[in-house]
Amino acid sequence: MRTKNFIFLLALVILFSFLLIILGPGNSTNITNIQNIANQQFKQIKENLRTEKEKQLDVDEKYLRLLGFQEDVSTTRGGSTNLLNTTKQNFSVVSYVLEGQLAASILQLQNLASVMANENLHIYNLGLSEEDLQTLSITCNSSNIKCTIIQPDFSVYPLYIMDDKFHLYRPLIIKHALSKFKTILFTGNHVRLRGNSKVFYDIKRKTEEQNHVKSLEIKKLPVTSSTHPRMFDYFDSDDDSFLFVRQVTLDAVFFHQSKFLDDKILLPWIKCVLTPQCIQPIGASSNTNHCKFNKKPAYRYSGCHGYDESAFNVVCGLAFNFNEAKYSLTDNDSALFYKEKLEDSIRILEIRKRNISEHHPYTSEHPYNDE
Ligand SMILES: *[C@@H]1O[C@H](CO)[C@@H](O)[C@H](O)[C@H]1NC(C)=O
Ligand SMILES: *[C@@H]1O[C@H](CO)[C@@H](O)[C@H](O)[C@H]1NC(C)=O
Ligand SMILES: *[C@@H]1O[C@H](CO)[C@@H](O)[C@H](O)[C@H]1NC(C)=O
Ligand SMILES: *[C@@H]1O[C@H](CO)[C@@H](O)[C@H](O)[C@H]1NC(C)=O
Ligand SMILES: *[C@@H]1O[C@H](CO)[C@@H](O)[C@H](O)[C@H]1NC(C)=O
Numbered sequence: 001m002r003t004k005n006f007i008f009l010l011a012l013v014i015l016f017s018f019l020l021i022i023l024g025p026g027n028s029t030n031i032t033n034i035q036n037i038a039n040q041q042f043k044q045i046k047e048n049l050r051t052e053k054e055k056q057l058d059v060d061e062k063y064l065r066l067l068g069f070q071e072d073v074s075t076t077r078g079g080s081t082n083l084l085n086t087t088k089q090n091f092s093v094v095s096y097v098l099e100g101q102l103a104a105s106i107l108q109l110q111n112l113a114s115v116m117a118n119e120n121l122h123i124y125n126l127g128l129s130e131e132d133l134q135t136l137s138i139t140c141n142s143s144n145i146k147c148t149i150i151q152p153d154f155s156v157y158p159l160y161i162m163d164d165k166f167h168l169y170r171p172l173i174i175k176h177a178l179s180k181f182k183t184i185l186f187t188g189n190h191v192r193l194r195g196n197s198k199v200f201y202d203i204k205r206k207t208e209e210q211n212h213v214k215s216l217e218i219k220k221l222p223v224t225s226s227t228h229p230r231m232f233d234y235f236d237s238d239d240d241s242f243l244f245v246r247q248v249t250l251d252a253v254f255f256h257q258s259k260f261l262d263d264k265i266l267l268p269w270i271k272c273v274l275t276p277q278c279i280q281p282i283g284a285s286s287n288t289n290h291c292k293f294n295k296k297p298a299y300r301y302s303g304c305h306g307y308d309e310s311a312f313n314v315v316c317g318l319a320f321n322f323n324e325a326k327y328s329l330t331d332n333d334s335a336l337f338y339k340e341k342l343e344d345s346i347r348i349l350e351i352r353k354r355n356i357s358e359h360h361p362y363t364s365e366h367p368y369n370d371e
């Protein structure tokens with residue numbers, strides 16, 4: 001589509017050059033005339049292109065208003081954006097838990113309590129069973145991190161938002177959490193931080209002072225390898241711009257609330273998420289059996305689309321002029337955390353439970369103790 005436009009423009013330029021030559025240099029007063037016409041047409045073409053793109057990311061404003069985006073609520077000036085009308089706390093770690101992931105959430109909680117003791121931790125519950133929720137709540141309240149379980153209401157959003165395959169609730173959680181905290185560290189419950197808190201506070205400070213967003217993990221592969229080519233159209237961009245921009249992940253990312261973050265990252269990101277053709281272009285698949293990351297050259301689309309993570313990489317690339325160093329860390333810092341599979345978490349928790357009941361057979365009030 002972009003190539004076609006380019007060829008069209010090129011044809012126009014050649015046509016006008018041709019006219020200029022025919023009219024000859026003697027006709028100098030009318031050359032400017034022609035140039036003016038050419039300029040006008042050029043402007044109009046650009047204008048058309050832009051409105052066409054904007055239409056494509058047209059999102060029901062009610063969704064944006066619910067999330068507390070103010071810029072877009074021009075029609076209801078002074079409308080209640082009650083999310084923003086609260087005094088914000090400084091910082092929280094933000095995570096989420098799906099049905100069946102209790103073990104992962106408990107182990108994450110314990111990990112964070114040891115690395116970032118006394119901080120806030122907000123866990124968004126996206127479907128734990130009553131019993132598991134009760135267990136998590138007890139663990140939460142007895143831990144030495146200020147742990148809170150949030151019950152988000154995403155029922156107003158299209159159903160596909162809650163589909164685990166696409167995990168599109170992640171940007172919504174981030175936006176929601178940033179209405180309560182100035183800075184957050186967003187993570188999944190498979191993430192375990194390594195080392196001491198100083199490293200993380202340093203990155204937090206950098207995020208606050210500089211660039212408003214910092215992912216703790218960057219991959220070798222470029223954005224284009226995991227992003228369906230059609231997604232770029234919705235951002236008035238193209239895959240050519242991203243061939244050598246490395247991907248960052250959403251596994252552990254610092255966000256600092258600012259107008260820049262809202263306008264350049266969160267708004268376009270969430271607009272795409274709420275536009276099905278943008279976030280899941282026809283033919284896009286997340287099925288890892290289809291991924292072919294060994295394709296040469298590395299920037300070729302692997303056949304595996306990253307949904308919210310892909311869109312995140314596109315908006316960050318555009319917001320930071322394709323300089324991924326601005327929204328990620330150097331490779332040396334990439335060992336700041338590791339990822340634990342759910343089955344491993346379940347096994348580890350089981351071992352701990354057994355060990356505790358062997359060593360302390362009478363402390364039956366311990367949450368992991370009941371058999
Ligand atoms: C926040 O909302 C309350 C009522 O809910 C209102 O009285 C107060 O003025 C609001 N504060 C700001 C800063 O808008
Ligand atoms: C929040 O940050 C401000 C300024 O950065 C600081 O003065 C204040 O003590 C912090 N509050 C807490 C509870 O840490
Ligand atoms: C944990 O603490 C919260 C807030 O203080 C409270 O609402 C909840 O009932 C507590 N959970 C348990 C299981 O005690
Ligand atoms: C990063 O690691 C490499 C070797 O692994 C080392 O040569 C380099 O000095 C390190 N850079 C920083 C900034 O620590
Ligand atoms: C089991 O518990 C003992 C004492 O509480 C501890 O020293 C040991 O490291 C534990 N083993 C495992 C595998 O957790």
Ligand SMILES: CC(=O)N[C@H]1CO[C@H](CO)[C@@H](O)[C@@H]1O
Pocket residue numbers: 027029030033
């Ligand atoms: C020198 C010359 O040909 N001038 C013409 C330029 O074009 C205008 C109309 O746009 C004519 O009125 C001039 O005669």
